Structures are given as structure tokens and as C-alpha cells.
Amino acid sequence: MQDEQIIELFWKRHEEAIAETSKKYSGLCYYISYNILHNKQDAKECVNDAFFSAWNSIPPNRPESLAAFLSKITRNAAIDKYKKYNAKKRGSGQMYLILSELNDCIPAENDVEKDVENNNLAKNLNDFLKELNKIDRIVFLRRYWYMSSIKEIAKQYGFSESKVKSKLFYIRKQLKRYLEKEGIVL
Numbered sequence: 001m002q003d004e005q006i007i008e009l010f011w012k013r014h015e016e017a018i019a020e021t022s023k024k025y026s027g028l029c030y031y032i033s034y035n036i037l038h039n040k041q042d043a044k045e046c047v048n049d050a051f052f053s054a055w056n057s058i059p060p061n062r063p064e065s066l067a068a069f070l071s072k073i074t075r076n077a078a079i080d081k082y083k084k085y086n087a088k089k090r091g092s093g094q095m096y097l098i099l100s101e102l103n104d105c106i107p108a109e110n111d112v113e114k115d116v117e118n119n120n121l122a123k124n125l126n127d128f129l130k131e132l133n134k135i136d137r138i139v140f141l142r143r144y145w146y147m148s149s150i151k152e153i154a155k156q157y158g159f160s161e162s163k164v165k166s167k168l169f170y171i172r173k174q175l176k177r178y179l180e181k182e183g184i185v186l
Helices: 003-011 014-039 040-057 068-088 094-100 109-117 121-132 134-146 151-156 162-179
Strands: none
Touching: 003 014, 003 068, 014 040, 014 068, 040 068, 121 134, 121 162, 134 151, 134 162, 151 162
16 A cells, blocks of 8 residues: 555544554654664564654644654654663663764764754754765664674675775764864864
């Protein structure tokens, strides 16, 4: 079923919207949540939470891209669950390792939240990503949005792990220079 048809089912409040969404996007949403949580049960729960959130959000929202809309909801739900789970033990998980790679080119956390609220940082990141060639953009997003491992990215695109690491290092340096040029304080 096409996304427009699924969105229309949401708007008409047909329960079939959830079934069709699950059929089409449960794999993508599970992939996103599992890469953050590394727990099958929690990942499945996040997918269900994302579909429930979509049900509550559509209407009034009418997403242009259902895949992007669901990805964002799922990612946010998984990050929230991860934060709750790790609040007590403060372990160093994969998510913090991946995000720590961006420390040199993204402002401090409370500055990031402030800038994202103002859409300034988000706009600059989107503009930066548009300037990258397709494969660099995909590698960057796979690592920092989908939280894919270096090994997984290398395998999928036929690169060595060291090539993926080098690409990511180079892209982060580019991002840092780009944000500094745009006046984002690091």
C-alpha cells in the first residue's frame, strides 16, 4: 500500500492504518530502535510505541514522508528508553560511543537543544548534508542517525572498516569547519 493511502487511513481513523504501517515499516523501525537499544524486546516495544504515537499524531499532522516521520518517532522513543535505562547505571553504551564521535564538531548538549529548538543547527546540518556526495551522506546518516556499527556499514557498502572510519573522520572535520563558518559556537 502506498504511503498516501496509509496516511489517509490514519486520517479516517481506520485501525487498518496500524496494520499497513506495521507491514511496511516495522522492519525499518525495528532496525533503528535495535541499533540504539541492543535489546530485542525493548526494540519491539519502541516500534509499537512509535506506531501508537503515529496514531495519536495523524491527524492533525500530515507527514510528507511517512518513513521519515516514523523513523524520527522511533529514534526518539528509543533514545528516551535508552536514557531511562542508563540513568541509574551510567554505563558506556554504543549510543554514547557513536555520539561522542561528534563531540568536536557539534556544540555542547544544552547548546544543541537550544539551537535545535530554533532550527538553526538542524538547518545547518541539513544544508551540510546536501553538500556531501551521496555515499558520504549515506555513511554519515547510517552512523549518526541510524546508529549502525562501522562493521555493518563496511559490509553493506563493500568498504573496509578502516575506509569507513576514515570517511567518517573526514566528514566530521568537514562538518566542524562548515558549522564554524556558519557561526555555530563549538
